[in-house]
Amino acid sequence: MERYRTSPVYRYLLFLSLTAAFGLQGWRTLFNNYAADTVGLNGFQVGLIQSVREIPGFLTFLVALVAFYVRETRLGALSLVLLGAGVGAAGFFPSFTGLIVTTFVMSLGFHYFETINQALCIQCFSRAQTPHVMGRLKALVGLANIGAGAVVLGVSLVLPFSVSFVLIGAAVAAAGVRAWFREPAEHGGVPQLRRLLFRRRYLLYYVLSFLAGARRQIFVCFAVFLLVKRHGFQVEWVAGLFIVNNVLTYLVLPRISRGIARFGERAMLTLEYSSLTLIFLGYALLDNPWAAAVLYLLDHVFFGFTIGINTYLQKVADPAEVTPSVSTGFAVNHISAVIVPAFGGALWMLNWRIPFLMGAALAVCSLAAVQWIRVGRADDGPQASSSRSRSAKG
Numbered sequence: 001m002e003r004y005r006t007s008p009v010y011r012y013l014l015f016l017s018l019t020a021a022f023g024l025q026g027w028r029t030l031f032n033n034y035a036a037d038t039v040g041l042n043g044f045q046v047g048l049i050q051s052v053r054e055i056p057g058f059l060t061f062l063v064a065l066v067a068f069y070v071r072e073t074r075l076g077a078l079s080l081v082l083l084g085a086g087v088g089a090a091g092f093f094p095s096f097t098g099l100i101v102t103t104f105v106m107s108l109g110f111h112y113f114e115t116i117n118q119a120l121c122i123q124c125f126s127r128a129q130t131p132h133v134m135g136r137l138k139a140l141v142g143l144a145n146i147g148a149g150a151v152v153l154g155v156s157l158v159l160p161f162s163v164s165f166v167l168i169g170a171a172v173a174a175a176g177v178r179a180w181f182r183e184p185a186e187h188g189g190v191p192q193l194r195r196l197l198f199r200r201r202y203l204l205y206y207v208l209s210f211l212a213g214a215r216r217q218i219f220v221c222f223a224v225f226l227l228v229k230r231h232g233f234q235v236e237w238v239a240g241l242f243i244v245n246n247v248l249t250y251l252v253l254p255r256i257s258r259g260i261a262r263f264g265e266r267a268m269l270t271l272e273y274s275s276l277t278l279i280f281l282g283y284a285l286l287d288n289p290w291a292a293a294v295l296y297l298l299d300h301v302f303f304g305f306t307i308g309i310n311t312y313l314q315k316v317a318d319p320a321e322v323t324p325s326v327s328t329g330f331a332v333n334h335i336s337a338v339i340v341p342a343f344g345g346a347l348w349m350l351n352w353r354i355p356f357l358m359g360a361a362l363a364v365c366s367l368a369a370v371q372w373i374r375v376g377r378a379d380d381g382p383q384a385s386s387s388r389s390r391s392a393k394g
Helices: 002-006 008-039 043-066 072-090 096-124 130-158 161-181 200-230 235-263 265-285 289-316 319-333 335-350 354-370
Strands: none
Touching (some): 008 043, 008 072, 008 161, 043 096, 043 335, 072 161, 096 289, 096 319, 130 161, 200 235, 200 265, 200 289, 200 335, 200 354, 235 289, 265 354, 289 319
């Protein structure tokens, strides 16, 4: 099974993944201090920029059209160039408008890379290999995030924030240029449809993607806010939890991947959403800081199970429809990025427990949805075998 590590496509995706993680982690580490101390933005302006950051998630449905002109491997490299350009340009435009525009460019590059990364994993590896490939990449990215955060923090201590942005962005963009000229000549995947796609037979995949996006937003928007606002966690405590999270990601994700390959998507996703129901109820009912911290760590660990949603698509999708299907799923996933923060924030004002009860309800909906999964466990045959190919008609 480990032979995938010698694949040129795997090495290429690993290089792209680590570079993208460095760029995004650098931006995250610097952004809030830069926005507050250098640019002088208020909370409303920062919140608006964060909303703009999610808009490119909707635009991922256009990836299939862009891939008509640029093949997927090169589009991954081009996405890194965009990511680096957005991060670097932030240092040249220290204003509210400047940060809106540069954040949009940075986020467009990152979201397009994530879409291409998932599509290539599904296209280029067998059913048995894909969960291991996705898990390994995410695990190494989690470990790299710790190092990237430390490097960026160290640079920011000796250089102005604006210069730090420029250096990080230039490094990421240069890596993207290098990848453009060093891409694998052939990635072995089936040629993809180059058009927008919404298939009724992929409806379960779209539903699971939407619900996963909603669950993610509750975690991102309200879990840390609970620790800080309700339980008084200091920034160094939150930073410590972040480090533990990434170490857990590195240690646990390979085991989750093996579980998906061995037991199948329905079993593992059932475990995930059953556990998440209890975790969200715990957030709402256990008004204790240490319990909240443990729940936060467990919550993050279960992010790894979403690999099963992508491997489910691999088993049901026509091999020629992987890229447009992933693009649509990624866009659907981000619909909740606009709905959940605003709606959940309004509910928080009524009672801080309500967003987490809403999260428990979403987990129950996801638990019910995954029972409709009707695919077997991974096999060792090639993903793109002709026996799996279907008509492109919907």
